[in-house]
Amino acid sequence: MTRKSVELRRGLLELLLKGDDQAVLASAGRLLAQTHTSQRQAGLDLLNGLIADKRQVEQVTALARSFAKGSESLTPAESVLLETIFAAGRTEETYTRENVLGLINPEQRTPIVPPRNLSVTIDTPAARACLRSLDALIEEQSTTPIQVKTWRGHEEMLLGNIKQPYYLPQPDLKLNAAEDEREHLPLAEVWLTWERERPASLRDEDGLELVRAALFLRRMFRSLPVKESEVASQEPFILRYYLLISWLLSWLRRRQEMSLVTLNFLLDTAEAALAHIDVAKLVTQETDSQRLASERHYTHYQFSWYGGLALLHEYSIWHGQKWEAEHVKRHWQLAQRHVECYG
Numbered sequence: 422m423t424r425k426s427v428e429l430r431r432g433l434l435e436l437l438l439k440g441d442d443q444a445v446l447a448s449a450g451r452l453l454a455q456t457h458t459s460q461r462q463a464g465l466d467l468l469n470g471l472i473a474d475k476r477q478v479e480q481v482t483a484l485a486r487s488f489a490k491g492s493e494s495l496t497p498a499e500s501v502l503l504e505t506i507f508a509a510g511r512t513e514e515t516y517t518r519e520n521v522l523g524l525i526n527p528e529q530r531t532p533i534v535p536p537r538n539l540s541v542t543i544d545t546p547a548a549r550a551c552l553r554s555l556d557a558l559i560e561e562q563s564t565t566p567i568q569v570k571t572w573r574g575h576e577e578m579l580l581g582n583i584k585q586p587y588y589l590p591q592p593d594l595k596l597n598a599a600e601d602e603r604e605h606l607p608l609a610e611v612w613l614t615w616e617r618e619r620p621a622s623l624r625d626e627d628g629l630e631l632v633r634a635a636l637f638l639r640r641m642f643r644s645l646p647v648k649e650s651e652v653a654s655q656e657p658f659i660l661r662y663y664l665l666i667s668w669l670l671s672w673l674r675r676r677q678e679m680s681l682v683t684l685n686f687l688l689d690t691a692e693a694a695l696a697h698i699d700v701a702k703l704v705t706q707e708t709d710s711q712r713l714a715s716e717r718h719y720t721h722y723q724f725s726w727y728g729g730l731a732l733l734h735e736y737s738i739w740h741g742q743k744w745e746a747e748h749v750k751r752h753w754q755l756a757q758r759h760v761e762c763y764g
């Protein structure tokens with residue numbers, strides 16, 4: 422293959438291409454390993470001939486990639502042949518969700534780590550007491566007028582009459598917590614005084630009572646197995662101001678410093694919830710042609726809301742820059758699992 426006669430080279434390549442696919446691949450591999458540029462180009466010509474005939478497309482593409490990666494420099498002719506081979510290989514790919522419409526090779530993805538069935542405690546006396554106490558405090562302030570933003574501009578509404586979330590200001594991460602509360606949190610001193618002066622009965626030893634209260638409020642226990650005896654022993658739990666409590670808990674949790682205890686707890690709750698997803702049932706639901714797309718979307722939303730992923734995502738927005746690499750990795754593994762389940 423070092424001869425310069427074009428006709429002779431073409432004849433030899435055509436003869437080699439008439440052989441068995443694996444024999445042609447082996448010949449191409451040997452030629453690509455040579456130092457002479459004409460021999461290497463002949464190896465690429467063989468690969469190009471195979472892929473043009475749609476023979477062993479994956480193996481040809483893999484061998485071409487290996488050659489390109491291992492070469493310190495490529496001649497112009499080699500670069501053109503490689504581009505031709507890769508382009509032909511791409512046209513043979515089937516575009517699916519698994520290969521992200523042909524953008525990745527699924528075999529090269531980081532393996533999905535199955536979520537563990539971790540033991541987490543959401544329902545504690547302190548968490549319930551916080552919810553009841555906030556409900557009572559809001560009732561005390563229910564006739565207090567506050568400024569809200571509507572489509573007509575700023576208007577006054579009684580606190581207890583607010584039934585829609587878009588009337589309620591959310592924390593602004595561009596401001597520090599104290600400044601944000603002062604400028605945007607209605608009745609800020611009322612809520613912050615409650616937070617500061619809470620008795621021991623409204624505090625867990627690990628300091629996670631507000632996080633647990635938020636998860637409990639989102640019905641986290643529906644995403645995790647609960648013993649029948651525990652359900653039977655639970656007293657009825659009724660709140661008058663569900664929306665307002667959820668809103669206040671977001672403000673109160675935002676002002677807390679980043680805590681590894683909180684972060685690990687949120688990661689554990691999300692992983693525990695993911696571990697209890699019935700994947701087989703989801704597959705059946707997804708393939709049910711009678712099931713409305715809106716119903717599938719609601720299932721996704723319901724888990725994300727009840728299962729704690731929303732709180733974990735919220736925490737990543739607030740404090741993600743302070744996370745260690747291991748926490749970022751674990752967060753993405755859980756998000757990947759969530760996508761695998763719900764798409």
